[in-house]
Amino acid sequence: MSGTRDHTWAILRRLVEASTTEVVRHLWPDGDATAPAEVDRLVERMRSGDDTLPTGLLRAASARSAGVAEQAAVDLQWAADNGWRLLTPDSPEWPGPRWDDAFAPVGDLDPDAGGAAVPGSVRGAAARPFALWARGSVELAATVERSVALVGTRTSSAYGNRTTHRIAGDLAAAGYTVISGGAVGIDTAAHRGALDASGPTVAVAASGPGEIYPRTNAALFRRIAETGLVISEYPPLTSPARYRFLTRNRLVAALGRGTVLLAAGYRSGAVNTTNWADAMLRPVMVLPGPVDSAVYVGCHQKIRDGAGTLITSAAEIRELLEPVGAVDPEGQLGLDFAPSPVQQLSRDQLTVFDACGIGSDGTGHLDQIAVDTTLPMAAVVRIVSELEVAGMVRRAGDRWIKNDR
Amino acid sequence: MSGTRDHTWAILRRLVEASTTEVVRHLWPDGDATAPAEVDRLVERMRSGDDTLPTGLLRAASARSAGVAEQAAVDLQWAADNGWRLLTPDSPEWPGPRWDDAFAPVGDLDPDAGGAAVPGSVRGAAARPFALWARGSVELAATVERSVALVGTRTSSAYGNRTTHRIAGDLAAAGYTVISGGAVGIDTAAHRGALDASGPTVAVAASGPGEIYPRTNAALFRRIAETGLVISEYPPLTSPARYRFLTRNRLVAALGRGTVLLAAGYRSGAVNTTNWADAMLRPVMVLPGPVDSAVYVGCHQKIRDGAGTLITSAAEIRELLEPVGAVDPEGQLGLDFAPSPVQQLSRDQLTVFDACGIGSDGTGHLDQIAVDTTLPMAAVVRIVSELEVAGMVRRAGDRWIKNDR
Numbered sequence: 001m002s003g004t005r006d007h008t009w010a011i012l013r014r015l016v017e018a019s020t021t022e023v024v025r026h027l028w029p030d031g032d033a034t035a036p037a038e039v040d041r042l043v044e045r046m047r048s049g050d051d052t053l054p055t056g057l058l059r060a061a062s063a064r065s066a067g068v069a070e071q072a073a074v075d076l077q078w079a080a081d082n083g084w085r086l087l088t089p090d091s092p093e094w095p096g097p098r099w100d101d102a103f104a105p106v107g108d109l110d111p112d113a114g115g116a117a118v119p120g121s122v123r124g125a126a127a128r129p130f131a132l133w134a135r136g137s138v139e140l141a142a143t144v145e146r147s148v149a150l151v152g153t154r155t156s157s158a159y160g161n162r163t164t165h166r167i168a169g170d171l172a173a174a175g176y177t178v179i180s181g182g183a184v185g186i187d188t189a190a191h192r193g194a195l196d197a198s199g200p201t202v203a204v205a206a207s208g209p210g211e212i213y214p215r216t217n218a219a220l221f222r223r224i225a226e227t228g229l230v231i232s233e234y235p236p237l238t239s240p241a242r243y244r245f246l247t248r249n250r251l252v253a254a255l256g257r258g259t260v261l262l263a264a265g266y267r268s269g270a271v272n273t274t275n276w277a278d279a280m281l282r283p284v285m286v287l288p289g290p291v292d293s294a295v296y297v298g299c300h301q302k303i304r305d306g307a308g309t310l311i312t313s314a315a316e317i318r319e320l321l322e323p324v325g326a327v328d329p330e331g332q333l334g335l336d337f338a339p340s341p342v343q344q345l346s347r348d349q350l351t352v353f354d355a356c357g358i359g360s361d362g363t364g365h366l367d368q369i370a371v372d373t374t375l376p377m378a379a380v381v382r383i384v385s386e387l388e389v390a391g392m393v394r395r396a397g398d399r400w401i402k403n404d405r
Numbered sequence: 406m407s408g409t410r411d412h413t414w415a416i417l418r419r420l421v422e423a424s425t426t427e428v429v430r431h432l433w434p435d436g437d438a439t440a441p442a443e444v445d446r447l448v449e450r451m452r453s454g455d456d457t458l459p460t461g462l463l464r465a466a467s468a469r470s471a472g473v474a475e476q477a478a479v480d481l482q483w484a485a486d487n488g489w490r491l492l493t494p495d496s497p498e499w500p501g502p503r504w505d506d507a508f509a510p511v512g513d514l515d516p517d518a519g520g521a522a523v524p525g526s527v528r529g530a531a532a533r534p535f536a537l538w539a540r541g542s543v544e545l546a547a548t549v550e551r552s553v554a555l556v557g558t559r560t561s562s563a564y565g566n567r568t569t570h571r572i573a574g575d576l577a578a579a580g581y582t583v584i585s586g587g588a589v590g591i592d593t594a595a596h597r598g599a600l601d602a603s604g605p606t607v608a609v610a611a612s613g614p615g616e617i618y619p620r621t622n623a624a625l626f627r628r629i630a631e632t633g634l635v636i637s638e639y640p641p642l643t644s645p646a647r648y649r650f651l652t653r654n655r656l657v658a659a660l661g662r663g664t665v666l667l668a669a670g671y672r673s674g675a676v677n678t679t680n681w682a683d684a685m686l687r688p689v690m691v692l693p694g695p696v697d698s699a700v701y702v703g704c705h706q707k708i709r710d711g712a713g714t715l716i717t718s719a720a721e722i723r724e725l726l727e728p729v730g731a732v733d734p735e736g737q738l739g740l741d742f743a744p745s746p747v748q749q750l751s752r753d754q755l756t757v758f759d760a761c762g763i764g765s766d767g768t769g770h771l772d773q774i775a776v777d778t779t780l781p782m783a784a785v786v787r788i789v790s791e792l793e794v795a796g797m798v799r800r801a802g803d804r805w806i807k808n809d810r
Binding site for chain 2: 017056059060063064159162163166241242243246287288289290291292296297300303304309310311312313316342347350351353354355370371372374375376
C-alpha cells in the first residue's frame, strides 16, 4: 500500500518539474494541506491526457508521460540501493504543518484561473512541494523545527567564508539547524560551520539524487548526510540547471525560520532566496562587509532598500527569530567591549578629570581646575574625591594627579 | 571700531568656554541671529559681576575675569603674528544664515530658565557659536556652502582609512568641502582624501590656535590651511581636553550638510558627532565594514538602530544631500557591475538556454529541450531563435549549442 502510494508520488515527481500552484490546487482541493488524498486521481488524469486539466499540467503530462511508470519504479529502486528515501505528505517526517506559513494557503489559489495564484497574494508563487528525495540519518520535520537558512554567493571572499563559518557554528551551538544549498562559497562555509560545531545541517540540492553538484562537494554532501540531510525536489540523476537553482531556493527559504544573506554581488542568485523568504513573511537578515568588495554590493543594496536587517552575529540573528528577551546581545557585546573607566564618567567628572594634572608638570591645582572647568569649588572638591575613590586620580599636596592607566 | 569690537569678542571668547545657550540668549535677545548688538553690554555685565545674570555666566565671569582684557589683546596680537584671524557674527565670512537650521533658534531658548533650552527642543543643546579663530586662505561661509562632515575613530583600520580617503576624494571632485576634526585615523584620511583631490577641507580643532593636536598632524594642518581652513572655538594655545572634543563635534556637524560615520568602535567619540547631526535634523550616514573588526561595531549598531543610512560611496552620500535626481548612483553601479547576458534573460529564456547542449555531448535536440522545459514546441523554437540573435547559442543540425562565453 505504502509502496503503491510511493510509486504514485514518484510518477508525479517525474511528471511535474518542481511543484506548481496547479499541482497544489489539484492535490489539496479542499484547502487542507495536511491530507493530500488526490494524488492517485491527479496522476491518472495526467497520464490519460484529461483535457479538463489546466494547460500547464496537460503540457507536462504530454511531454513526460511516456514510460513514466517504469521510470518511477526505477527511481524507487535506485533510491533504495543508494540510501535515499522518498518523502511525501504521507511521511511522518514531512514538515507539512511547519510549512503552512511559508507556502500559499490552498485557499489563496484561484480555481477559476486554473489554480494560479490569486492576484495580490504574494505567496501564491511559492508552490508547496509534494515530494522530496532525502538522504540522511535524521527526520526532516524535527531537524528543521529550529532552523535558519544561510545563503550567499559562490564567489565568496575569505572574509565572507570565515564569517559565515563562525555564524553557522554559533547558530549550531545554540541548537539551530543550518539550511543551505550545498554550493561552493558561502553555502559550503555555512554547512561546514554547522558540522564543525557538531550541529545538523540540511543541504537542498538543485540536482537530483546521485547527481552531485558541484562535484567538488561530494565529500561535504556525504558528511552532511551522516548527521543531517541532503534533500532534492528532483528525480534521481537529474542534472543541475539554472532554473532549478531558482526553484530550489524557495525550499531553502521555506525550511528556515528566517534567511540570512552572507555575501552577494550586484546580481546574485542568493538574493533570490531572500526574496522568497520575504514573500513568505519571514525575517530577511543581511551581513555587511567591505564596501570595496564586489561581493557585498548586493548585501548593502538590500539593507539600503530596507529589504533586510543588518546583522553582525548569530546572537543578532537569534534575536530576530526568538521571542523578545530570549537572547541578550547587549550582554554579549558588553563582554567583548566593556567601556573604559573614562567612558563611564559623567560630563562634569570628565571635565574635572581632564583638568587634573599629569605627573610632575605642575598642573592640577584645585584653583586651576575650578578656573578651567568653571565649576564651583565645592563641586570640584566633591568630584576629585569621586575620581580618587574610582582610582583614577591621586592627591599630591594641593595638586590632583591622574593615575597611570 | 572693528578693533574695539574684535577686542570685545576676544574677551568674551576668554570668559566663556565654547558657547552656551545662556550666552546665545543674551547675545541675540530679539531672536535675530544675524545682528548681535549685545556683545559689549554682555561683556560689561559679566566683568562687573552683574548678579542679575544667570548663574552659569556669573560663575564663568567670576572664575576668569581677572586680566581678561589684557589676555584678549595678547590673543589678537598673537593671532596677527601667526596668520590667524577672529571670525565673529560681525565678519562677512561668518556662516550665520547657513547655521540657522543647525543651531537652536534663539526663540527656542527659555529666558525664564536663564536661557536654557526649552524642554522638548532637541536642538536647544547645540549652542550657536559666537566667535571662532580661523587660519586659511578661503572664506568660511563660502567654503562650507556645499559641504559634508566625515568623522570616525582615531584607531581606524586600513580598510577604513582607504575607503575614507577615496570617498573624501570623490566628494571633493564633486565640489564638496570635507569637514573633519583633524585627528589621527579617519579624520586624517578624510582631510588627505580631499587635499589629494585638490579640494578644500576644513579642520575644526579641539585645541586653541598654536596648540597643534595631535602634534603628528602639524604638517597636515599646515597643508589644510593652504587651500582650506583650520578653525577653533578656543583661545590661542588652549590645550586639548576630552570635553572640548565633545563640544567641538557640534561644530563639525553644523558645518556639514550631513555627517558620515566612517568607522566607530563600541563607544566612539565620532558617534557623538552623528548625534549632533541628528539633533540638527541633518542626514546621518554610515559606512559598513567587516563585522569582525571592532572599529565597525559602532557603525553597524547605528544602522541597526535606524539612526543612520548605510552608504557605500560618495554618490550615495550626494544622493542624500542633493535634490532627487541630481545624482544617478544606479548609472554608476551599472558601469561597474553590468549584468551578464545570462542575467538579462527572462525565466523562459533561461530555462531554454540551460536546456541547450554543450559542445559535442549530443544534448540540445529541440525535442529534448521541449521535454526538459515542458514549453510548447512553438515557444521553444521562438526562444532559441531569440538566444541565437543574442549570440548565446548556435544551431548545429537539429541541435542547439551554447556558445562559449
